[in-house]
Amino acid sequence: MKNKLRRMLKTTENEPTASPSTNEAQKTTAEQTAWLDRGADILTFEDEWIVRLDHRYALEEKHGHRSYAEVFESLQLPHPPLALDVPLNQVIFFDTETTGLKGTGTTIFLLGFARFEKGQLLMRQYFLPHPHYEAALYHHFLHDIGEDVRFITYNGKSFDWPQIKTRHVFVRERVPRLPKVGHLDLLHVCRRMFKGLYDSFRLTAMEERIGFERTDDLPGFLAPMHYFQYVEHQNPAIMEGVLEHHLHDCLTLVSLYDECNRLVTHRQEAPSRVRENIGIWLADLGIHEQSAEHFGQADELTAEGWLRQGRLYKKLQQHEKANTCFEKSNTYEGFIELAKWAEHIAKQPSVAYDYTERAKRLLENRQLLASRRERLFAELNHRSLRLQRKCRE
Structure with missing residues (x-):
């Protein structure tokens, strides 16, 4: 049995590792064997070990109504907001499970990613069987992801990766390397694209868009409790629900990326509000031509949408189109823009004065x-007085 276990224990090639001592191996053999029986790998580092689980999916398989082949195509489209500047095998859909939400005492006990390699989608999970084995966790995870990666996450830019950097501090004497990291956080993408359409932007809410519904899913807030039970009892069955929940989180990121990419690249029909939201987002990024295309595909716009489209056309020096949008916005901001145009470009101070007065009336409501209201009224009153003087000249 010991010889079989020794053959099955895996270490990273060309990396300095040390097998557990004989006593340590005897203490953990039953626990490790239970994981091995489930198809996991046992990875060692110095006197520590962790569990790694791999799942591989053919490109024809689906998560929701998106095939992995469609996502593979999306990742290769060079559209600026969602494009990634590294080879596909350096793009990873990443998520973690932790013992809490903040603080230096919060431990990451499960992390993993999905990425495309060798014509398949690889889903890989790293499980920390004992809290004091973090050096092994980060040694193998960082070795596997490489030197230059792009994370696709959901709230990972402000939580997952900062948490990894925090925990890495405690093992940096033994695991000194952190990779160069770029980040695309789909939470912020979804808030931009689907603003006004959802009350919640939780990842499970976004799964409606990709046609995926979880069944018998373990709520994320219960994951720490299951982990603490595992540490006490060393029974892999305790972690089944947590592992499945985490796996679905990563696979949802894969399909959600494709959903967002298709909307941005016009490969999928979208409601007017989504087109408007994308147009505003692209305008903020300075991607003016694509922004105008999305605005143009919207059947109707909100007041904010007309205003932002007007400012886009103004920036493009298309004043006639811009003025039409400012009128349709029926906002005080729009009439201020019209007043500026009438005074400085059309040289019509009386028209500019009328627009300024209309802006005042809209501002009242x-x-x-x-403080902001007072400042705006002061500016408009100053403009009105200046325009009255011009009209008398």
Whole structure:
């Protein structure tokens, strides 16, 4: 049995590792064997070990109504907001499970990623069987992902990766390397694209868009409790629900990326509000031509949409189109823009004065901070007085 276990224990090639001592191996043999029986790998580092589980999916397989082949295609489209500047095998869909939400005492006990390699989608999970084996966890995870990666996450830019950097501090004497990391956080993408359409932007809410529904899913807030039970009892069955929940989180990122990419690249029909939201997002990024295309595909716009489209056309020096949008916005901001155009470009101070007065009336009905309201009225009154003087000249 010991010889069989020794053959099955895996270490990273060309990396300095040390097998557990004889006593340590005897203490953990039953626990490790239970994981091996489930198809996992046992990875060692110095006197520590962790569990790694791999799942491989053919490109024809699906998560929701998206095939992995479709995602593979999306990752190769060079559209600026969602494009990634590294080879596909350096793009990883990444998520973690932790013992808490913040603080230096919070431990990552499960991390993993999905990525495309060898014509398949690889889903890989790293499980920390004992809290004091973190050096082994980060040694193998960092070795596997490489020197230059791009994370696709959901709230990972402000949580998962910062948490890894925090925990890495405690093992950096033994695991000194952190890779060069780029980040695309789909939480912020979804908030931009689907603003006004959802009350919640939790990942499970976004799964509606990709046609995936979880069944008998373990709620994420229960994951720490299961981990603490595992540490006490060393029974892999305790972690089944947590592992499945984490796996679905990563696979959802894969399909959700394709969903967002298809909307941005016009390969999928979208409601007017989504087109408007994408147009505003691209305008903020300075991608003006694509922004105008998305605005143009929207059947109707909100007041904010007309205003932002107007400002886009103004920047492109298309003043006639811009003025039409400002009128349709029916906002005080829009009439301020029209007043500027009438005064400085059309040289029509009387028209500019009328627009300024209309802006004042619309401003009266807006709920604003008192200080901002006072400042705006002062600016408009100053403009009105200047325009009155011009009209008399």
